[in-house]
Structures are given as C-alpha cells and as structure tokens.
Amino acid sequence: MALNVKVGLIGKFDMLKFKNMKKVREQAIQAAPAKEISGDFAININAKNLHPDCMELVIDQIIDHGSANAKSFVFKRADGKPFPYFRAGQYLSLKLPIGDSFVTRSYSLCSSPKWALDGRAAITIRSNPGGYAADILLETLKVGDKVISSDPQGFFYYEDLRDKKTVVGLAGGSGITPFLSMAYAIRDGIEDFELILLYGSRDEANILFKKELDEIAAACPKFKVIHVLSDEKKEGYENGFITAELIKKYAPEEYSVYLCGPEAMYKFLKPEIAKLGLPERLFRRKMIDVTKTVWECENYPIDAKDKVFDMTVKQGAAEYKIKCAANEPILVALERAAIKAPSRCRSGECGWCRSKLISGNVFVPKENELRRWADIAYGYIHPCSSFALSDIVLEVPGEYY
Amino acid sequence: MAKYDIVVVGAGNSGLSAALQSQIAGKKTLLIEQHNLPGGAATSFVRGRFEIEPSLHELCDFGPAENPGDVRNLLDSYGVKVNWCECPDCFRIITEGSDGKLLDATMPAGIENFIDAMEKEVPGSRPKMEELFELFDEVLRGIAYISASAGKADSKVLQADYPNMLRTGAYSTQKVFDALKLPKKCQDILATYWSYLGVDLEHLAFIHYAAMVHKYVSRGAYIPAHTSHELSTAMVERFRELGGDVWFNCRAEEFLFDGDRLCGIKTNMGHIECDYVLANINPDIIYGKMIPKELVPEREKKLSAARDRKMGGRMFTAYFCCDKSAEELGIKDYSIFLSGHADSAQEYKDLLGGIKTNDYSIFLCYNIANPGFSPEGTCVCSFTTFGSPVDWNDLPQEEYFQFKNQFAKKFLKSLKDKAGIELEGHIEEMAVATPWTFARYLNAPEGAVYGYETTDWDGMMARLQMLATDYPIKGLRPIGAAGPRGDGYSAAMLTGQLMARLAIKDLSEEGGNK
Known part of the structure; x- marks a missing residue:
C-alpha cells in the first residue's frame, strides 16, 4: 500500500498549510515592530572585555628592585576600562617601540589577579646585558608612557582537574614572576592549591622579590619558598642548583611540577625532571622564547648559519622586500623592517604569527614545533620560531594595534 | 586601493564555500577573515602534544564515494581534498525514557x-x-x-x-x-x-x-582525519590555487555605499573596493553596526524584532586530552548523548535554564572514529552542551574561570554516573570553551553558532521560499548559519554556495540593466 501519512484532520488543508509557510512567515514578520536593530549582545561585550584585540596601557608606577637589577611596571588601561581578569601564571605580550619599529616581548603578570578588579596589573623586566630590548626599556620607560599590549595569554596556570593538590614550582632568575602571581592568588583565595617554590638565584643580593615572597609565606600557610643560591653559601639557604634530589627533599608524596626560568635552566633540569618519574600531565613548563643559538639545534643545516636571504613579505595589498638573517627568527627580520605583523609568544606556542610560506624553506627547532597538522602540510609557519634556509616569500596577516 | 568583484567576509564554512564558488565562476574574489586562521568554528587548537577539534561532531550529508551526499559533491566540485574518517555508529543515547526507565541504546548507521x-x-x-x-x-x-x-x-x-x-x-x-x-x-x-x-x-x-x-x-557521518582545520585549510589552499586572495586578521568594520548600493568595505587593513559582498556575519550585526542606519529597510527591522534574538546553539564545550587510550579508559562509543530525559521540549527548557537545570551533554571520543587522532596511548574527548544567557549574560569576570570548570566537572560526573567512564586522573591537557569563547573568536551573537532558531514560522523551508524578499540590500548578502538552511557545517557550506550563485546572478542582472 502506498504511504499515506496524515497529520491534520483533512489532507487538503495540510497542503494549504504547506503552501502557506511563506505567508505565515511574512505575517509573523509584519506583525513585529520596526525597531532599530542593535548589534550589541551582552555575551559578546563580556567576551571583548575579557579578551580585547589589544590594549593601550599607561605606566602608572615603576618599582625599582635595586640589587636584583629589575624594575616592576604597574599598568592601567589608557581608556580607563577594567583590566581583563586573568589566571595567575599568564603573560602579557607587549609591543614596545624601539627605534622605528615595534618589538614584541612577553612578560608574565606578577601581580595578583585581584588587582585587575581595580584596573591594575604589573609585569617585571630584568636587566639582560647583551640582550636587545630589556636594558633599553629599563632605561627609557617612565611613568605616564603608553605601551600596546595583548590580552593575558598562555596556559601556564593551575588546573584542579589535572594537577595534584601541591605544585612544586621551579623558578630561575626572572622566571619567578608567574609564581609570584600564583602565590598572591593563593593568598587572596583566588587559587586553591599548595605551592612549594624552589627559587634559584646567584646570591642573596640577586634574589628578586625576596621581601614579597617572604611576606606571602608568613601570611599564607599554603605557600612556601626555598631559596637556592648557586654562587653563595649561607645559612637558611640551599646551595647549588635545583636537582631531582632537592625537589624530593621538599615535595610531598603527590605533586605537580611547574617550571619557569632561563633556557640554560631548562636544559639542566630536563634529565633531573626525568628522574622524578612523573607522568607527562604532572609536569608543565612556561614556554620561553625560541633559542638564540639555532645552529646548535639537532638537524640544523650548519651551512646556512651565517647567510642572509632575500625575503618578500606580502600583507594585504602591500608588498615589502627585506633581508632575513638565517640565524635569527623570521619575526626578527619583520620587526627590523618595521612591518606591523602579528606576534605574541615568540616561542611557537600561541600561533598568533601564523603566516603562509608561499615559497622557500625554513628550519623549526623541535621544541618549538607546535603547529597544527594542516599548517605543516600546507606550508604555514610561525615566523617567531622559524629560521630561513633560503630566499623566502611570506604572506603575513594584518594586525589590530 | 584594492579592488575585487566579490569580497567574502568571514572564512567560516559558509564563507569558504562562497569564496570557492565565486572564484570558480570567474569572479575576482577576496576572502577576508578577522582571525589569523580560517574556518571560524571549523578550526583546531594545540595544547602540548595534542591538536584539538573544537566543534565538528559529525559532518552530515557527505557519504561514501559510492553514495555521495550534497557536501561530498560540493567539495568534489570545488576540487577540495581532505583525509576523511567514517564515524562508526550514529549514536549511543543514555537518558531517562518517557516511561521513566533508563534508556540506553546504540544506533548504527545505514537504514x-x-x-x-x-x-x-x-x-x-x-x-x-x-x-x-x-x-x-x-x-x-x-x-x-x-x-x-x-x-x-x-x-x-x-x-x-x-x-x-x-x-x-x-x-x-x-x-x-x-x-x-x-x-x-x-x-x-x-x-x-x-x-x-x-x-x-x-x-x-x-x-x-x-x-x-x-x-x-x-x-x-564523517570527520576529517586532522580536525576541521584540515578541512578549512584545504578549502583556503584550493581557493588560492584557483587565483583567490586571502587576508587574515582583516576585519570588516563598515560597509561603504554609493547611494543605496554597496561599493566597498572599510577594514583594519584599509579600504577595499568591490561590487559585491557575501558577509558571513549575523544580520543583526550587519544591520545594527555595519551599514548606515538610514539604509536599513523597515522589513529587516521587523524581521529582526520578530526573531527577537532567539539564537540557537550558544555553544559550551569542554575538551579533555587524556594520557590513556580510549580502550584503557573503557570508551567504546564515538558519541554518547547524555541527557536528563528523552523529552526534547523539556530538555531544551532545562538547557536554557542554565547550570542549575542543564543535565545535557554530548560526549565524544575522537579516537574511536580515528585511532590516530592523538599520540599512541592517549585519547581526546569532549563534552558539548548549549549555554544559556541566564548563565553568561551577567557573569562577573572574576567568577568566569571557576564557573566554566563547574560545568566541566558536572559533565565528568555525568559520564562517570551514566556510562561508568572516568577521565579524572588521566587529564593531561584541557580547555573549556564557553559562549564567551565562541563570541570572542567568531563574533557570532551570544556565541551562537546556529544563527537564529529555525523554529515554527522561521523554519528552513519557509526561509528557502523567501530568498527573493530576505536580501534587500544591493550588493550585499549575509551568509552563514543565519541563512536559509540553518546551522551545521553542511548547511553553512550549501548556503555559501547558493548565495554566491545568487550574487553572481544579481551582478549579471545589474550589468544587463546598465
């Protein structure tokens, strides 16, 4: 028997109903008032407040850390808006004017997330003789200066669904900053975990935030700091380097390990961490800038090291011809040429600088290979962590600052 | 100034499809995208050693080569090549049936x-x-x-x-x-x-x-082997191969008019002159923010008021990358619908009631459809539900991180209670995307990826029959999930193609009239 489905009482009426769909819709439309359309939605406004495309920040206060050779910069937003709330451990990527161009530098937020609620946030820059940006910035930045910043970035923060109740933090030098923010967050009741911090410095005078760390530890039983001095032996301090043995000395039975420090510390600690036998999920490290000595990387074609290549850069309708040194990330060549291309983390992690390699070859260090599968397959690179091996044609995205 | 025949704004599924169709038809086409990568929701993100699929559960209407669906035909006609994996079953549902008893059924594919x-x-x-x-x-x-x-x-x-x-x-x-x-x-x-x-x-x-x-x-149903970023990148690259231009991190700020006819776009990368724009943007945002107020027709104001911001699918998704294989975790199904009860009307009300009443999630384990989805000995899972303005309109920022994890914990508990699967203790990487997240990356109103609800008077069939009246602006057509076919990857792609064809027709008719 042929299919004969009836929903309403009379079949003919249903057909009319079908044909009338258009009429019914037009009636519903015409019955509504001709109100002005608003394109604003609360959820979208919330999203923009938490993740602005970029922010203009004003330096509100500068704190000099004396013998620790560093300064903290307290920012407010130039437009007076609240500072986006963040997870302790996240960083800001700043666009800093040096000469004719902007260079991107990322700095962990070192203030309590609580400060964001009254519009403030702080980062710390430590002197780095021989480096490119830090010392210029320490000398030139003054109260009232404006800088462009990203929203808070990165995944170096506590996750109670993943981590153990105790985190053993391993900090070296200026790598203390994300941990300071975490310690504040614990003290302020924003984060709920125990932090045992092993902090490596050269000597006592060089310890950054010694007073602040001691104060938090005195006020908050969930936070503890152990200073490890490499160049000085002194009562009340551990001496030498942070090792697996030292970690075990202070760690409880179950713990996660978080690491933030200079490149040399990461290299030194790699075998030490392995000795702890932790599953991968319980070890996290803050991604740091791509190596400054790419030629020392495994599989690097050493012949390329001192070459300088021609690079054609396309951005929208514009085209630039510039030079690109093999031993620096492609991003540096873009910055030197004052091309306003996107970048944030300088480690390959965030992918914000993702660009299309139209032609040419690049080298990507293994630890910075964090591209999506299809990006590798279709020739997209992260210029912040890619090094030219030939002449290059690159298409870069636009920017919002 | 840059000049194009057609500019497609927004490289989501609909925009990618529209751009390909337009370029294939011989129009000089520019695709601009506000983000630094294509796809809109059809993308991916990397955490540690995992690449995560943010949105696609199952691509509908693709089908095997011997029984191709519209979407396979569409992608073939564009010349887009993707590695596909077939999803093993239609779904498993665990819920309370209308009879009050536990309902646990697994339904295979094939009629x-x-x-x-x-x-x-x-x-x-x-x-x-x-x-x-x-x-x-x-x-x-x-x-x-x-x-x-x-x-x-x-x-x-x-x-x-x-x-x-x-x-x-x-x-x-x-x-x-x-x-x-x-x-x-x-x-x-x-x-x-x-x-x-x-x-x-x-x-x-x-x-x-x-x-x-x-x-x-x-x-x-099918999924790309390497997340939907593979699909959208393959579409972008094919578009480039055909001669199309793509500008990333390029946001359309305003549409420019010559009288009542569109003539260009103002963007953060400068002005672009063009004859036609296919905008993968919700009409409320186009009419509310991007064109001069005096050009917004009365009927569009009424249509917007009639829709009354009833958005469909404000997405909420939690992603978990585990350091055990699916087998070790006891996961056998690709998708499990975990819901409070089988009555969809009640269930939808409960979803819109926010976290207190929402007991609905779809659990997925990508490795079941694609064993190579993540490194050996690991798997990637996700939970998806709909968010409600009740939860997300007035949430203070300082409560955001805890609140989204509360949802994630609710899902994990529901999976454990209903399916006996426990992920906690094996989570190596995780991320939680809320309606704020989708609003952030897509600019879709309320983070709703489904456009307006295709409900009652505003259903798909009624919309399809009114294409002649719903697009009154000369030189501009909205495309995407708010379009005639509603939401979903396949619907958005088909809408993109349809709108590109109609745009080309509009242009040739206008040309003929000049």
Whole structure:
C-alpha cells in the first residue's frame, strides 16, 4: 500500500498549510515592530572585555628592585576600562617601540589577579646585558608612557582537574614572576592549591622579590619558598642548583611540577625532571622564547648559519622586500623592517604569527614545533620560531594595534 | 586601493564555500577573515602534544564515494581534498525514557541496520520505522525538487509526487511522530538528533528534521582525519590555487555605499573596493553596526524584532586530552548523548535554564572514529552542551574561570554516573570553551553558532521560499548559519554556495540593466 501519512484532520488543508509557510512567515514578520536593530549582545561585550584585540596601557608606577637589577611596571588601561581578569601564571605580550619599529616581548603578570578588579596589573623586566630590548626599556620607560599590549595569554596556570593538590614550582632568575602571581592568588583565595617554590638565584643580593615572597609565606600557610643560591653559601639557604634530589627533599608524596626560568635552566633540569618519574600531565613548563643559538639545534643545516636571504613579505595589498638573517627568527627580520605583523609568544606556542610560506624553506627547532597538522602540510609557519634556509616569500596577516 | 568583484567576509564554512564558488565562476574574489586562521568554528587548537577539534561532531550529508551526499559533491566540485574518517555508529543515547526507565541504546548507521537495531530495542516497531524512512525519503526528494525549481515549484507535481511531504512538511516533528503512531520509545530514541539543529521537536519543522536524520542514517557521518582545520585549510589552499586572495586578521568594520548600493568595505587593513559582498556575519550585526542606519529597510527591522534574538546553539564545550587510550579508559562509543530525559521540549527548557537545570551533554571520543587522532596511548574527548544567557549574560569576570570548570566537572560526573567512564586522573591537557569563547573568536551573537532558531514560522523551508524578499540590500548578502538552511557545517557550506550563485546572478542582472 502506498504511504499515506496524515497529520491534520483533512489532507487538503495540510497542503494549504504547506503552501502557506511563506505567508505565515511574512505575517509573523509584519506583525513585529520596526525597531532599530542593535548589534550589541551582552555575551559578546563580556567576551571583548575579557579578551580585547589589544590594549593601550599607561605606566602608572615603576618599582625599582635595586640589587636584583629589575624594575616592576604597574599598568592601567589608557581608556580607563577594567583590566581583563586573568589566571595567575599568564603573560602579557607587549609591543614596545624601539627605534622605528615595534618589538614584541612577553612578560608574565606578577601581580595578583585581584588587582585587575581595580584596573591594575604589573609585569617585571630584568636587566639582560647583551640582550636587545630589556636594558633599553629599563632605561627609557617612565611613568605616564603608553605601551600596546595583548590580552593575558598562555596556559601556564593551575588546573584542579589535572594537577595534584601541591605544585612544586621551579623558578630561575626572572622566571619567578608567574609564581609570584600564583602565590598572591593563593593568598587572596583566588587559587586553591599548595605551592612549594624552589627559587634559584646567584646570591642573596640577586634574589628578586625576596621581601614579597617572604611576606606571602608568613601570611599564607599554603605557600612556601626555598631559596637556592648557586654562587653563595649561607645559612637558611640551599646551595647549588635545583636537582631531582632537592625537589624530593621538599615535595610531598603527590605533586605537580611547574617550571619557569632561563633556557640554560631548562636544559639542566630536563634529565633531573626525568628522574622524578612523573607522568607527562604532572609536569608543565612556561614556554620561553625560541633559542638564540639555532645552529646548535639537532638537524640544523650548519651551512646556512651565517647567510642572509632575500625575503618578500606580502600583507594585504602591500608588498615589502627585506633581508632575513638565517640565524635569527623570521619575526626578527619583520620587526627590523618595521612591518606591523602579528606576534605574541615568540616561542611557537600561541600561533598568533601564523603566516603562509608561499615559497622557500625554513628550519623549526623541535621544541618549538607546535603547529597544527594542516599548517605543516600546507606550508604555514610561525615566523617567531622559524629560521630561513633560503630566499623566502611570506604572506603575513594584518594586525589590530 | 584594492579592488575585487566579490569580497567574502568571514572564512567560516559558509564563507569558504562562497569564496570557492565565486572564484570558480570567474569572479575576482577576496576572502577576508578577522582571525589569523580560517574556518571560524571549523578550526583546531594545540595544547602540548595534542591538536584539538573544537566543534565538528559529525559532518552530515557527505557519504561514501559510492553514495555521495550534497557536501561530498560540493567539495568534489570545488576540487577540495581532505583525509576523511567514517564515524562508526550514529549514536549511543543514555537518558531517562518517557516511561521513566533508563534508556540506553546504540544506533548504527545505514537504514536497514538502524531499523534492525530499533526492532531490538522496541519489538514490533519495524513496520512503523519502515514507513517513517519511506516518508523521510519522499521528503528529501521533495526538497530536492523544490530546490531545483528555484522558487517555481509546480503544485501539480508536488501534489502528485510528494503528497506526504505536503501533508507533513508544515507540521512539527512531534506532531508527525504522533500522527504516525510511532511507539513512544522509538520517539525517544529518534529525538536524540534534535540538538544538532538546536530546536526541540515540538518547534522543529518535520521537513527539516527528516532531511537531516535521513542523511545521517543513510550516508553515515564523517570527520576529517586532522580536525576541521584540515578541512578549512584545504578549502583556503584550493581557493588560492584557483587565483583567490586571502587576508587574515582583516576585519570588516563598515560597509561603504554609493547611494543605496554597496561599493566597498572599510577594514583594519584599509579600504577595499568591490561590487559585491557575501558577509558571513549575523544580520543583526550587519544591520545594527555595519551599514548606515538610514539604509536599513523597515522589513529587516521587523524581521529582526520578530526573531527577537532567539539564537540557537550558544555553544559550551569542554575538551579533555587524556594520557590513556580510549580502550584503557573503557570508551567504546564515538558519541554518547547524555541527557536528563528523552523529552526534547523539556530538555531544551532545562538547557536554557542554565547550570542549575542543564543535565545535557554530548560526549565524544575522537579516537574511536580515528585511532590516530592523538599520540599512541592517549585519547581526546569532549563534552558539548548549549549555554544559556541566564548563565553568561551577567557573569562577573572574576567568577568566569571557576564557573566554566563547574560545568566541566558536572559533565565528568555525568559520564562517570551514566556510562561508568572516568577521565579524572588521566587529564593531561584541557580547555573549556564557553559562549564567551565562541563570541570572542567568531563574533557570532551570544556565541551562537546556529544563527537564529529555525523554529515554527522561521523554519528552513519557509526561509528557502523567501530568498527573493530576505536580501534587500544591493550588493550585499549575509551568509552563514543565519541563512536559509540553518546551522551545521553542511548547511553553512550549501548556503555559501547558493548565495554566491545568487550574487553572481544579481551582478549579471545589474550589468544587463546598465
């Protein structure tokens, strides 16, 4: 028997109903008032407040850390808006004017997330003789200066669904900053975990935030700091380097390990961490800038090291011809040429600088290979962590600052 | 100044499809995208050693090579090549049935298999299920006829060849189920797919439901081997190969007009001159923020007011990358629908009630469909539900991180209680995306990826029949999920293609009139 489905009482009426769909819709439309359309939605406004495309920040206060050779910069937003709330451990990527161009530098937020609620946030820059940006910035930045910043970035923060109740933090030098923010967050009741911090410095005078760390530890039983001095032996301090043995000395039975420090510390600690036998999920490290000595990387074609290549850069309708040194990330060549291309983390992690390699070859260090599968397959690179091996044609995205 | 025939704004599924169609038709086409990568929701993100799929559960209407669906045909016609994996079953549903008892059913793909499985779950249901699939088939053929006739369907043909479609099409799915006298348990199981359209069965036109379910069951479902970023990147690269230009991190700020005719776009990368824009942007945002107020037609204001911001599918998704394999964690199913009860109308109300009443999530384990999805000895899972403005409109920032994890914890508990699967203790990387997240990356109103609810008077069929009146701005057409076909990857791609064709037609008619 042929299919004969009836929903309403009379079949003919249903057909009319079908044909009338258009009429019914037009009636519903015409019955509504001709109100002005608003394109604003609360959820979208919330999203923009938490993740602005970029922010203009004003330096509100500068704190000099004396013998620790560093300064903290307290920012407010130039437009007076609240500072986006963040997870302790996240960083800001700043666009800093040096000469004719902007260079991107990322700095962990070192203030309590609580400060964001009254519009403030702080980062710390430590002197780095021989480096490119830090010392210029320490000398030139003054109260009232404006800088462009990203929203808070990165995944170096506590996750109670993943981590153990105790985190053993391993900090070296200026790598203390994300941990300071975490310690504040614990003290302020924003984060709920125990932090045992092993902090490596050269000597006592060089310890950054010694007073602040001691104060938090005195006020908050969930936070503890152990200073490890490499160049000085002194009562009340551990001496030498942070090792697996030292970690075990202070760690409880179950713990996660978080690491933030200079490149040399990461290299030194790699075998030490392995000795702890932790599953991968319980070890996290803050991604740091791509190596400054790419030629020392495994599989690097050493012949390329001192070459300088021609690079054609396309951005929208514009085209630039510039030079690109093999031993620096492609991003540096873009910055030197004052091309306003996107970048944030300088480690390959965030992918914000993702660009299309139209032609040419690049080298990507293994630890910075964090591209999506299809990006590798279709020739997209992260210029912040890619090094030219030939002449290059690159298409870069636009920017919002 | 840059000059193009057609500029497609927004490289989501609909925009990618529109750009390809336009370029293939010989128009000089520019695709601009506000983010630094294509796809909109069809993207991916990397955490540690994992690449995570943010949105695609199952691509509908793709089908195997020997039984291709519209989307396979569309991608083939564009010359887009992607590595595909077939999803093993249609779904598993764990819920409380209408009879108050636990309902736990796994439904396979393929019409015969599906009806066989239903017969096992609901003995005696076979004849009714066969009738239902016969009706689905007629509806699908009827839609194809109507689409092919481009608004000039012959009512005699409709009455002669598609009488059941005419008699059922304008009713809600629930009414048709009842009229067919489908056993209640069959209805409970069949209701599972409602959330893919984001409208409960009492308000979802049967014709729309029938088209989707028939496609899923008859052709199965597919996912790209390397997340939907593979799909969108393959589309972008094909578009480039055909001569199209793509600008990333380029946001359309305003549409520029010469009189009442669009002539260009103001963007953060400068002005672009063009004859036509296909905007993968919700019409409320276009009319509310991007064109001069005096050019917004009265009817569009009324249409917007009639829709009253009833957005579909404000997405909420939690992603978990585990350091154990699916097998070690006891996961056997690709997708498990975990819901409070089988009644979709009640369930939808509960979803919109926010975290207190929301007991709905779809659990996925990508490695079941694609064993190579993540490194050996690991797997990636996700939970998806709909967010509600109740939760997300007024949430203070300082409560955001805790609040989203509360949802994630609720999901994990529900999976443990209902399916006996425990992920906690094995989570290596995780991320939680809320309606704020989707709003952030897509700029879609309220983070709603489904556009306006395709409900009652504003259903797919009614929209498709009103293409001539719904696009009043000269040189500008919105595309995407707010379009005639509603939400979903396949619907968005088909809408993109349709709108590009209509734009090209508009241009040639205008040219002819000059």
